[in-house]
Amino acid sequence: MSKTVSQVVAETLVEAGAKRVYGIVGDTINHFTDAVRQGPLEWVHVRHEEVGALAAGGESYMTGELSVCAGTAGPGSLHFVNGIFESHRNGAPVVLIASNIDRHEEGLGFPQEVDQKKVYEQTSVFCERINHPDQARRIVVQAAQAALNKGGVAVVIVNGDMFKEKTADALHWSVHRPAPVTRPSDAELNALAAMIKEADRITIYAGIGARGSQAKIRQLSEHLGVPVVHTTRSKEFIEPDQPNNVGMTGILGNRAGMEAVGDCDLLLCLGSDFAYTQFYPAKAKIAQVDIDASHLGRRSPIDLGLVGDVGCTIDALLPRLEPRESGKHLNKALKQYAEDLKGYLDSTNEPDPTLIHPQALTELLDRHAAPDAVFTADGGSPMVWLLRHLSANGQRRFLTSLLHGTMANAYPQALGMQKAYPDRQVIALCGDGGMSMLMGDLLTLVQENLPVKLLVFNNSSLGFVEMEQRVEGMLDAYTELKNPDFGAMARAIGMAGTKVEVMGDLEGAMAQWLATPGPALLDVKVNRLELVMPPKIEMSQVTSTALFGVKAVLNGRANEVVQLMRNNFLR
Structure with a gap:
């Protein structure tokens, strides 16, 4: 028929x-x-x-x-x-x-x-x-x-x-999903083993292409006694159960991760195609393993490029390697990583009970969210707070707009995630700019009765853009947002909505928000004068921020400079 x-x-x-x-x-x-x-x-x-x-x-x-x-x-x-x-x-x-x-x-x-x-x-x-x-x-x-x-x-x-x-649809074509085992040749593995033998300070850098191979990476890092640094996209599976993990590099990373990459003499890039050339080591040798040959040497010149699945490659490589004791390189990185984590926690402290820092908000969410919660975050500062202040435990899942860098990705992605996982807690960390860009589909959450939980970081500005402008030494311009009461708006369209403006009200409101059946929105007024601090502050950034301060004072905005310094440099 x-x-x-x-x-x-x-x-x-x-x-x-x-x-x-x-x-x-x-x-x-x-x-x-x-x-x-x-x-x-x-x-x-x-x-x-x-x-x-x-x-x-x-x-x-x-x-x-x-x-x-x-x-x-x-x-x-x-x-x-x-x-x-x-x-x-x-x-x-x-x-x-x-x-x-x-x-x-x-x-x-x-x-x-x-x-x-x-x-x-x-x-x-x-x-x-x-x-x-x-x-x-x-x-x-x-x-x-x-x-x-x-x-x-x-x-x-x-x-x-x-x-x-x-x-007539006479021929019944069907989809095939092969799962080949792919690894480098013996000669290539021998060359990699020789590079490892000659190196003093080795760092493993694991990316999204290492998904499913985290146990193998742990085995390799412990066998060699070396630190593991991960990309932002591989946080969810590298961060948990990885004793030698020291965090991330790049502008969104931490100091331990950046220094472990910058100070090594051999960088093993496993399933990573990290985009920013300036964060690769200047003098170290680089060996890259990727399933796609077109990715080899695409971001930084490399000394050895191998095609293979990360797990299969490690399995074939380990018998060629002598075990090594943990050395100064790993110990220094682990010590710095502990300091980095303490610094993240310290950044949430605030004596002023009327001021809510976005870091403190995210740390509170980390404590209250379910162990197997699924998170998304809008491009911009919510993505940074997710990466720095939400803990991965092997059950939680994370998705942010890291490659395309779009606004307003969080709650639309959460919509699809909730459809896929109707029994799991799905939480979208939304900027006020991202939320207001695609607000219309809040109605879809209501119509489909999807219990997505929306957390709005409401700083009345395009905060990440504002930070970019200030770090470049410019006065921020055209970033102001005149927002509605998002909580009241949510209630008007048929979902639960709450607005919080002081820290003392936050924990109770968050617990109630997460426990609410169906979709719910929590609108939180967060500190606007908050810089997304890089893992290591360069003199050019200090100079540019100081230039912003001079311009702001001359334009009658001295109070903003005082608060910016207090929030980001004096705490």
């Missing part, structure tokens, strides 16, 4: 493991949504397509399984763009069904016509159009297979009239 292209597309997505589709119905996609309506796919009706793409990406990043978003021609499909970029850069296996106008109108300047392929081929692992009904299953299978195996977004472009076409 023949089927419509719509039915084939929906059926193939289900067979590939998809459980839901995020999007907005209408026009060129109506026949597809009708096929979805017939089950078992769930349609999640968002209010803005960007939220749909972020939600799909949040779900797929956490589960490793396929999710789908779908939109109408022209503006409908284009509204997905930023969320698709974010999800693709996170490596989330998402399929976008991008519909287009009917075929007989193409090329004639018809309203809403867009060349979807030109738009999406730059941010996808697969981007093709169904040109004939008999291609429907084959194209969708290839899309799903690429998304799942390459880690990223796959795009299938379908004209509105194509969805109605019939196909």
Whole structure:
């Protein structure tokens, strides 16, 4: 019996493991949504397509399984763009069904016509159009297979009239998910072992590509007696149960992590493609192991580049290495890491009971959140507070916008995470700028009755941008935000909402917020004059911040300078 292209597309997505589709119905996609309506796919009706793409990406990043978003021609499909970029850069296996106008109108300047392929081929692992009904299953299978195996977004472009076409669907194509064992050659492993033997101060630098290999990394670090530094994206699985972990490097990192990388004479980059060249060691040798050869030496010149799965590579490498005692390099890093953690905790102390520091707010959340909570954070300062003040324990999950650096990613991603994990606590750390950018889909949380917990860091500004401007020696400009009472707004649309302005009210409000059934929002007034301090302050940063201080005083803002110094340098 023949089927419509719509039915084939929906059926193939289900067979590939998809459980839901995020999007907005209408026009060129109506026949597809009708096929979805017939089950078992769930349609999640968002209010803005960007939220749909972020939600799909949040779900797929956490589960490793396929999710789908779908939109109408022209503006409908284009509204997905930023969320698709974010999800693709996170490596989330998402399929976008991008519909287009009917075929007989193409090329004639018809309203809403867009060349979807030109738009999406730059941010996808697969981007093709169904040109004939008999291609429907084959194209969708290839899309799903690429998304799942390459880690990223796959795009299938379908004209509105194509969805109605019939196909015999004679050949049953299906998705394959191979799991090859990949490691470097014996000669390459011998070369790496020789580099390790010659080195004095070795540091392991583990990235997202080491997911699933954390036990092997611990084994290697203990065998060699060396510190482990991790990227921001690998916090959730490297930080727990890793005695030689000393934190992160980079502008969001800590001093121990930065110095362990900077002071080594051999850096072992395992599954890491860290983007910022200035944080690689200037004089050390670098050996990099990555599953993707195109990543080797992409960020910094390296001395040895190997292709392999991190765990398989360590298994093959360890028999070639003599065990070593822990030395000064590791002991220095561990001592500094303990001081870094104490410094983070000390930064939450504040004698003024009317002032709530964002660090103190996040530390309190860390104590009250569930052991297996799932967290997201908006790009900007909420992401920093998550990385520095929320503890990983092997059960908690974290997702932030580290590669794309978008605003307003947190609660849309949390929407998809809550769909994937209905019985787990899902918490979004939202900036007031990010919250106000995509507020419309708070209505989706209410309509779907998703118990996402939204924590708004309300400093009435684009805080991270303000910090950037000040550190550059400029007066902050155009960062002011005139915000509503987000708690009252939440109540107006049907979810629980609370506003807190003094520290004494915070703990009780937080406990009640987390215990509330259904979606709930906690709006917290946090200190605006808070710098995101780098792990090591350079003289140029001191000079630039001082220049901001001079300009601020001359412009009648001396009180801000006093508070900035007290909050960030004198505590």
